[in-house]
Amino acid sequence: MKSVKSIIYIIVLGIGMTSCSGFLDEENLGNTTAQNYYGSQAGYEGLVNAAYATLRDVYQPTPYVFCAGTDLFFNAHAEVPIGLASYQTLTPGNSQVEYLFKTLYQSIQIANMALSYSDQTEPFTDLETRIAEVRTIRAFYYFLLVQNFGDVTLVTDLISEPIVTFERDPASEVYDFIISELSATIGVLPESQADFGRVTKRVAQHILAKVYLTRGYDTTNGGSAADFTEAAALADAAIGGQSLSLSFDEIFEYQNDNNEEVLWSIQYADASTQNSPAHNWDYAWGPLVQGSNDGVNKKNALHPTEYLFTLFEDNDTRFEGTFLNIKTNPYTGYLLNPDNSPVAYYYPRTAQQLADTTAWRAASPMRSETIISPIDGHWWDVLNQVDFPALKKFDRVQLPDIRYTHDLYLARLGETYLIAAEAYLHAGNAGEAVNRVNEVRRRAAAPGTEASMEVASVDLDFILEERARELAGEGLRWLDLKRTGKLMEYTKVRNPDIKSINDAGTDPFLGANGNYKILRPIPLSAIALDAGDYPQNPAYE
Known part of the structure; x- marks a missing residue:
């Protein structure tokens, strides 16, 4: 991880992004100390903005770690990391996995800094909302960590002095922390915000619905059938009665990034990408x-x-x-x-x-x-x-003469409906699962064919097909297949890279001591920097 001093230095230099709405404008703080600056409303708002800006860091690279090695895309160029594309050579030295792990923890420390200063800044009207926004972002990062790496270290306080060793907390405890944080923020966050791109109650409900949905499959880490019921209720709350009224093409239309179906996005504008990467x-x-x-x-x-x-x-x-x-x-x-x-x-x-x-x-x-x-x-x-x-x-x-970077959508309404569908299916309410799927399919239908696009029944395979049609390329497929236990089954048939290895008699997922490469490896750099015995995931030992 970066030292606290270097984190403060980066924030003081102004890593906050400039959004289309202007709420994350950069500001030159000169020689003002962190303690003095973050004690003011303007300074604290800048620190919150820095927490938002870390989303860019996490999602900035070419999205191999999010999209390679699934049933939707295969490796067609030497620059794609072959370990991510076909698993057989995935090792703890993979640089993309290291970047994800490292950047998530760096980003969590910036969130921890914002939360640490929250009781030292002057009171202002939106302070409790800002705190809830940062807690939601941090919970989202821990959700990415636990899905990718399993047991991970929970760091919930600002690190102000060197720590030479960490322990990996059980995934069950990480899930409990995420659920506790998001449940608390839902009670504080507003239904909407004046600045497009800020976290709202619906964003937290969408994320928490997916957390419950994910844990529901993972019975070894506290998951149960009750999680699916919670996920369905939260997804419906996030939907809030809003229908899918835009055409599918309009959702991704040029310069239509701030549309009504986007619950949460990483925003980009020309001015904001001059000094920070798109x-x-x-x-x-x-x-x-x-x-x-x-x-x-x-x-x-x-x-x-x-x-x-x-x-x-x-x-x-x-x-x-x-x-x-x-x-x-x-x-x-x-x-x-x-x-x-x-x-x-x-x-x-x-x-x-x-x-x-x-x-x-x-x-x-x-x-x-x-x-x-x-x-x-x-x-x-x-x-x-x-x-x-x-x-x-x-x-x-x-x-x-034209510089435009399309926003990245982290939560949008079409997916919320499909989260609800999957949750209702596993909660034993197949009728409601069909209703949520058909809402998505009616919107997808060519004019006049809405009725023919409706289905009478669904199963998990069909819902995953719908997620592929609706969400292809949006960085969710690996997590979908890992969550549902379909990663090996689907890719061995549909991904030609993985299929060729498997058909030749070698299981590309098989790792050390008979363990399968379902989780990502803990990066070697993290293990090497720990003075203790930081454990590796079993398939990579």
Whole structure:
């Protein structure tokens, strides 16, 4: 971990991000001491903003640790860490796992600092709300830690002097802490906030619903059937009667990041990315696009699997909301000048699209030279670098005159409905599970096909299919498969990297002493810095 002195130094220099709404503006604090500055409302607000800014640090890298090694994407480039992509060579030296572990604990210490100073700052109207916001962010980080690493160290106070050894607290105690923290903040946080992007009661309810849902599967760490009932009730509370009224495409529409279905997001704006890094979540999905006039830098690194490309029904508009079914020249022409950008490729996939290609081409002079590339095996061929639909959810624009970074969504209403569905299913209320799934599917339906998209029954496999269709590329799939115990089952069939190893007679998940690589390894750097005997996860011993 960083020393407390270095953490204070970074915060004083102003790591707080500038959001679209302006509530996280950077401020130069000069030579003011931390004690004096954080004693004022303005100073304490800056410290809270620093806790929000750590979200950028956690999610800034190319999202291999969140998205590789699932049934939705496979490794198509040498820069993807092979250990994350196919598990066999995943070791405690993996740099992406180390970054996640280290950055989460650094971020927790900044949250601990904000909480430590909360009883030293001057009283102001929003102080209790700000404290609840920071506690929610910290609980969210511990939820990421316990899901990825299992037993982890609970550090709930600001570290003000060197500590040379830590103990790993049981995952059951970590879950108890997270639940206690979020339950407390729900009673304090407002229903809404003037600044888009701040934590609200609905955000905490969404997170806590997922915590209960996750623990419900983990009976060895305190989970029980009652957790699913709690998760369903909390998810419904977070939904708050709000329907899914936007089209799926609108959720990720250019410059529509602050839309009504986003409960919580990491916000980005041009001014805020001048001195701090933007995320790299648009880069890895390909196809290869690196022209100076294209406004993007993409590489075919995490390639969609055949399973993902073929998962969508003809009437499901989430395919076109997730993937770019045209490729314009330049690439960002589809965002910035769609009426006047030549279409280089068109990717039809439904029966109607395949039948109407002649009419489609004739509809615009921008399509006269278009290569029509219908769905077949070349879409998911690992050697195909340029000719397949791009995952577009988080496309950025990087041009001299336009700098735009799409926000990253940490909680949105479509997922809240699916959390409720999964929880109701396991709580024994299949009817309510179907109702929540159908709300999501009706929104996804092409106009006039809503009734045909409804289903009469669901099981866990179907809900996970819905989560794939709704949430592909949003950094949740590994956690979904790990939570439900489906990680090995699904990837050994649907991920070609993992399937080839398994079909050759080697189980890529099998680690030391017969243990499976379901959790991430504790980084070697953390173990080496501990003066005691900090235990490794069993599969990596």
